[in-house]
Amino acid sequence: MSTPLSDAALDQLFREARTYNGYLDRPVNEEQLHQLWDLLKMGPTSANQLPARIIWCTSPEARERLAAHVSASNKPKLHSAPVCAIVAMDIDFHEQLPWLFPHADAKSWFANDEELRKLSALRNSTLQGAYLILAARALGLDCGPMSGFDNEAVDKDFLADHPRWKSNFLCTIGYGDRSSIFQRSPRPDFDTFNSIL
Template sequence: MSAPENSDAPRHLTLAPEAQNQLFLEARTANAFTGEPVPEEQIRAVYELVKYAPTSMNQQPLRMVLVRSAHARERLVTHMTGRNQEKTAKAPLVAVVAADLDFHEELPRLVPFMERPQDIFAEAAPREASATFNTALQVGYFILGIRAAGLAAGPMVGFDHAAVSKEFFGDGRHRAVCVVNIGHPAPDAWTDRLPRLAYEEVVTTV
């Protein structure tokens, strides 16, 4: 594994170099996994860690279905596109992640210091936009949690979102955001790392 472009980075971070490698520098999106199962207890431990991810107003719209049974796997694979079908069929565990578009109903207990916080999201369009954005934040932390557990993740958005939403949630209030394959990476799990933009291309100081 090649060294990071900024070799001075460890001097400016409090995260141990080993953790930097596990979570970022050596972590990759996995395309293939071993047959070793991923127990429920391990995913629960991941959630108990990443549930503290920051979201707007502590809204926590992420909802997840863990696909374990062969029947459910077949239902999901049907709606995946291209090579994602094979990847999803062979992964030890697959998580279907959705945004709860009615997350605002939970806000009174999530932000108890506010009076009727749910009223802020009374209009459907801004509520759905907020649900989708904050679910994406939570997914990012979920992937880091998977890596922290010594597992690899293969997040994908190549699928029929409307069909998967209906197949695995079906109530009209959940919108599928991504599918995440989870497991121990196989020896051939990785492709070459693609380039990243340099700091100077991304950051502007004003």
């Protein structure tokens, strides 16, 4: 576990990986989605909260429904992607803590503080969304994380059966079309945004 990854692996996960705006006509199957989950669930969250709830939009009908709620610039991404994940968060994630974090009475930490739950759900579901992106890249897939959508409309259309789930962000997944990416935006050197005390 302590051996550094190869340069090729680091390139695939970070240095050469890009955000895609279009995808090749190549499917992503259900087994791959299970593989994604089995990797991303291993990433750390506070007290093993695991608040992310993912809706995998794989059918043309589901992606078309979702496209109705995104900005005009995001519609082509959705139309070309074989999968778009709605990364949502469960505001009542604490109900699962007795079995997810049996080491302490973690449920009681959140039971009477919804604002704390919302903050923690947002923070930790965002972490899980980042793990999703890295898991996809590790499995040879490409991603296009995005905001630019109507959260309330997505929640009403896709999460109505779970009123305590709220959408965080969207992420297209597939085999990226290299012609769809922009020139890489600047990535600053360490000293620009970092301090060591």
